[in-house]
Amino acid sequence: MREAHLWANVREGRYIIEYLDSLIVNTLMKDCTFFKDDFLLTKGRTIEVYDFRTTPVFYVKKPFQLLPKWNVDLCQIFGDRIVVVQYFMVRVYQINFMLQTWPQERIFLYNQETECTFEEGQQYLRSHILGHTYCATQPICKIIGNSFVGSDQDNGSFHIWDLKIGKKIKKEELKL
Structure with a gap:
């Protein structure tokens, strides 16, 4: 329309x-x-x-800082928030056009169990991806309702997070 x-x-x-x-x-x-x-x-x-x-x-x-060496795999509007995914790192920002830098609400590595800081996320990605064969592969991730779903190609699993409260809901292993 x-x-x-x-x-x-x-x-x-x-x-x-x-x-x-x-x-x-x-x-x-x-x-x-x-x-x-x-x-x-x-x-x-x-x-x-x-x-x-x-x-x-x-x-x-x-409006926010990105990880310098990784592409943006997902950038999607979620109500009055924006969700940015770079490899395993998911960040949720509140959209506020009155500010040049938007406030960060939460940050987490979707293949981990709890939220983290930006520095912890950077350190994890540096240590996890160094020499990793899948580092060039774009992760599969999607926002469905209030939930974030992301894939982990290392162990064939999907991770489901509630974006409103910042808690991991479930990890689902895929059996072949």
Whole structure:
């Protein structure tokens, strides 16, 4: 519906052109998602957010810190929060356009049992992935309702977390 509305405005000439340098560079390499009608989220080596309600367009370049050596495997809106996954590390941030840096609500390694700090997560990933054959493989993860589901290819298991309370619900081993 949003797309039909946008195309109708374009056909009738009701638009303003504004060039966004960071969006134009490497457009093919960035994944773009509209949310809440007036916001555009771009995902690449960094996460960027554009607010189209005002002119000039309001731009949040780095609302949170990413792990420098890992790609973003999942970046998804969850109510008024955003969930970011880099390898096993899952972080939940509260979306707040009034701030340049968004508040972090929780962080956990989905193949572990409890929440952790950013530094603990980085250290775990460094020690776990060093020389690991699966490090180039993108993890399979999904948000379903209030739950996060992530795969662990080492032992063929799925890990299920409740995103609202930050607790692990279940670990399911897959038998072949």
